[in-house]
Amino acid sequence: MNNVLLLTDKLITGGAEMYFCKLENHLQDKNMTFYSAAATGELYKHIQHKQHFIPLSLKNHVANLTLLRKQVSQKQIDVIHANSLRMLLYSIAIKKLTRRNIKLVYTKHNVTILEKKMPSLFKNVLNQHVEQIIAISHFEKENLLRLGVNKDLIRTIYNGVDVEHFSFKQIQPKKTFNVGILARLSKEKNHELFLKIVNELKEVPNVMFYIAGDGPEREFVEKLIKDLKLHHKVMLLGNASNPYEFICKMDLLLLTSIREVFPMVVLEAMAAGTPMMSVDVGGIKEAIVDHETGILIPHHSEREFAKQIQSLQGDEDLRQRLGSKAREKVEESFSLSNMIHSTLKTYQ
Structure with missing residues (x-):
């Protein structure tokens, strides 16, 4: 024993x-x-x-x-x-x-x-x-x-x-395209890049951004939202009491971290069928195969993120395909x- x-x-x-x-x-x-x-x-x-x-x-x-x-x-x-x-x-x-x-x-x-x-x-x-x-x-x-x-x-x-915990969602046409980040508000999670992405798309209609999480960088994030005049475009939600619900409500999740090993949120989004777009850091490419099980961005570039977000916003078939393949990958590996x-x- x-x-x-x-x-x-x-x-x-x-x-x-x-x-x-x-x-x-x-x-x-x-x-x-x-x-x-x-x-x-x-x-x-x-x-x-x-x-x-x-x-x-x-x-x-x-x-x-x-x-x-x-x-x-x-x-x-x-x-x-x-x-x-x-x-x-x-x-x-x-x-x-x-x-x-x-x-x-x-x-x-x-x-x-x-x-x-x-x-x-x-x-x-x-x-x-x-x-x-x-x-x-x-x-x-x-x-x-x-x-x-x-x-x-x-x-x-x-x-x-636990794949059974996530009901795979079918992509439904919606008026507003919801883009989120689920991460502790800390420097390594790089919410500054997330808000720069929002700034690139602040004049694009029918796209809204959501930040779920709390932490030591909250004041910095609040100040940057104010400085960039993004109150109309991004909502700071605080800690997500139900992370799974947040993931499922998003049409796209972003990961903008400076460094990562292998974040759980990537796998949870994949299990739910919510497309994941991530900067290529750490072991993320072991889960996300670019344009197959998600979108990989090679550098910390707000312009490249913004370009790919707009591309996904207008392509429901691609989002559905990414979600389906991602779910399969999680079930297998x-x-x-x-x-x-x-x-x-x-x-x-």
Whole structure:
């Protein structure tokens, strides 16, 4: 019998946090018991096995390590699955403190400060302490290999989508063409580019833009909307209480990020049949094949985005075809069941 502990920083709306919740909800094995730990937040409502949940502090690391050391010993944890670099460092410390033979699994969701500032130290931490690294795209696996991480430690397991959760939509003629972005308001998500795209199309009739999400860049986004005089063209909605509903209401979703590893929103849009238009960064091309399962923009160019948006606006057949092919791609390659099955194997 293996006892597995899932760790993430905090239950805020984000790709890594949703991944954590999916694991917590769906991991099942007759020979394993699963526990989870994180600082609470708006995603706590998605935690299904609350009797096995350990609430952590946002800032008190000593208290967290003390609590986790006690829980790991009491629950005889055999595997810790860390979903952030901080949680991986916690896991390494706990393994030493408890002197238990714990298998450490690490899913790398994003670019960490340590790998940017001290890549050699980051590589050594992984090579010396982690038994299994989950890369969520081949792009990220290649990045790890370039850093010098042992190839035998790395396994690519794509993010998974519960396809049954999304009803595939047929494209319906509508007077207004709705274009959205669903992302945390942070610098790396590049809402500045999104608003520059809106500015390129502000005189084009029957196109409206929507921003779903919140975060530290909200004031900047509000000021840019004001400076560019875009109040008539774009709506800032705040956090989407139901992201799936937002995705399905859009005729087109944009991704304008400066950097990405493999964002969940791309797969969710594809599952819903909502066409996705993204800048070509990170591992996105592993899901979006240009003009087949979505639209790829080679550079961070507002003019190229605007041109392609107008082209899609006037071509219902292309939008329907993109949506259908995208749904097929998700069913074949990015199902939740595949993700869960592959992740369970890493614990054995």
